[in-house]
Amino acid sequence: EPEVTQTPSHQVTQMGQEVILRCVPISNHLYFYWYRQILGQKVEFLVSFYNNEISEKSEIFDDQFSVERPDGSNFTLKIRSTKLEDSAMYFCASSVEAGMLGTEAFFGQGTRLTVV
């Protein structure tokens, strides 16, 4: 069964460093998302991406964050200068459609980011 794949599963980084989290969405999906979950808290929307541009972003997604689809398969989240409060599980998701035809988003297994 097709699935969303995220790498790495766990990343430890020093405060102030840049990190790139990688995702391979399901191949025929057109909409891509990043969510995050701080330990023990709810899952929060960061950004959605369609047709090579951001379609919506939350207030969490500030200038420190960026997303990119560098080729036909990967979808990345970059955090430019990590802070301690960026420590969280980051989930990538994808869906075939959205909006009026809305289909469910399928999530990857997550990347646990620890900023020290």
Add this chain to the structure above:
Amino acid sequence: AQKVTQAQTKISVVEKEDVTLDCVYETRDTTYYLFWYKQPPSGELVFLIRRNSFDEQNEISGRYSWNFQKSTSSFNFTITASQVVDSAVYFCALTPWGGGGNKLTFGTGTQLKVEL
């Protein structure tokens, strides 16, 4: 603004008991989608069900059933004859219907523990 409330933080049951997880939502949208996701101890988010706001038929899938009541803005999830493998955190989520993107608003989750 949208909001999803899962008032039950933790539930503990004995195997074979039935258990209902509550979900109450708030939205100004007249049409929307509701979802349930399961997060087992391994951390990934597993899609369980999607429900359109204009379809109030209850749904049953094996031991799982969902009761959607638009009049009370609730979308409750019942597991019949619970099993240890059902132990997980369960999230209810909401997204507007229409527009681009699948921006899910999640509840805080209910941690279900099924014991022998």
